[in-house]
Amino acid sequence: MNETRRSAPIAEKLADLIGQQIADGVYQPGDKLPSLRELAQLHRYAKNTVVSAFDLLVSRGLIEPRRGSGFYVSQQLRKARVADEDSGQLVRAMDTVWLAREQLITQPEVAAVGDGFPPIGWLADMRMDRYYQKVVRTGLGSLFRYGNRFGYAPLRDSLVRKLGVLGLGVTPNQLVLTHGANDALDLVIRYFVPPGATVLVDEPGYYLLFGKLKLAGARVIGVPRLADGPDLAALEGILAAERPRLFFTQSVAHNPTGSDISAAKAYRLLQLAEKHNLAIVEDDPFADFKPTSAVRLSTLDQLERTIYIGSFSKSFSAALRVGYIACSAALANDLADLKALIHVSGSEYCERMVDVMLREGRYERHLVKLRQKLGAATEQAQQWLDEQGCTVFARNAQTLYLWVKFPGMDDSLRLAEALLPQGVKMAPGRVFHLDSSARSEWSRCNVAAMLDPRFQTAVAGLLRNRGGRDS
Secondary structure, rough: OOHHHHHHHHHHHHHHHHHHHHHOOOOOOOOOOOHHHHHHHHHHOHHHHHHHHHHHHOOOOOOOOOOOOOOEEEEEHEEEEEEEEHOOOHOOOOOHHHHHHOOOOOOOOOOEEEOOOOOHHHHHOHHHOOOOHHHHHHOHHHHHHHOOOOOOHHHHHHHHHHHHHHOOOOOHHHHHEEEEEHHHHHHHHHHOOOOOOOOEEEOOOOOHHHHHHHHHOEEEEEEEOOOOOOOOOHHHHHHHHHHHHHEEEEOOOOOOOOOOOHHHHHHHHHHHHHHHOOEEEHHHHHOHHHHOOOOOOOHHHHOOOOOEEEEOOOOOHHHOEEEEOOOOHHHHHHHHHHHHHHHHOOHHHHHHHHHHHHOHHHHHHHHHHHHHHHHHHHHHHHHHHHHHHOEEOOOOOOOOEEEEEEOOOOOOOHHHHHHHHHHHEEEEHHHHOOOOOOOEEEEEEEEOOOHHHHHHHHHHHHHHHHHHHOO
């Protein structure tokens, strides 16, 4: 009797601890919990105390016993968690980090039309398990040490050749490897942008960049994006009035509109940059998806006023987290020092992996297949949108994103709300604006995901029903 009274508060504390771990996501719905014996040894409790704690968790609906197997986190929590997330969808869609959260959630049962990545099947040719032994043979001993502050030298040599194909002439000392393109943007912002500095961005534009600049305390001004690049008339007025330090832009496969800059506009933009002493940061995460002949500011300027940022997240694997900055040698040296201060070094294992993948014979074949798949998906998606009477912001032969306005939908957030219960997740346009509370008719749509029958059936039905009400 006394034993029971003494163990009850302890059992409640243990149940509360495990319950909090479940709430925090340490244990996910369906996960098996440690055994009674393991928990008793870990916390130095009597086995009866752990049994009492598990009984409490079962009564609270947090875990469920399976005969002969153990205790598991209740699957019912998954449904409750999804319901809670759905109920907050509208609020989170106005948050600059909402879409970042969504990109980290994999839900096979959902047609992720707002997704920022190509289908996993498109990247199968570059499976990392094929290259492990080759990576180890490049120097196992050094994999236990920090890497060079500039990054793995052979990969920088490979990038010299890769960028040369694009028409951008660089030397290895002009390259700094980073933890992906987002880390590259962070380094540039830390180096160039003190609190209160005025910087320019494409608008609509890359939502994570907006968040980074706001976090740095920058004064951010949007330059309207047109189908052939930035609105130069608006840009010229802003340059004269505001004298900004930097302009962050995407010349090719712009996120979210999928548009490419025209040659005439690129030349004029560089002239304005020289006249107004403006530095341009060109983010090019989709370089592998586009023809090498595509117009890029950095290739025209040869890094005189431009800083070029690239990545392998979209064409190889986001898990590798390898990107790079190409710039002047002096700036690269400073950025490498800043990188060492923040990260010490990059992940040399990942950098070696990317280098092996670039040098291996599958890479060129992979790019050919990737571009063919993207071209076919883009054509099919645009054809289907035309059949539905949708408006496409920029027509492009190869683009992962299309900026789409659906007929009769004056607020894409309402569209996203209507499609979510049908298993379709959208990316409403307001997420890509500096003022994410403003209404937008547009949605960013992944061309591959738009071919999913779930999306096409849901949208066609929604438009059909709306048409019937309007008539």
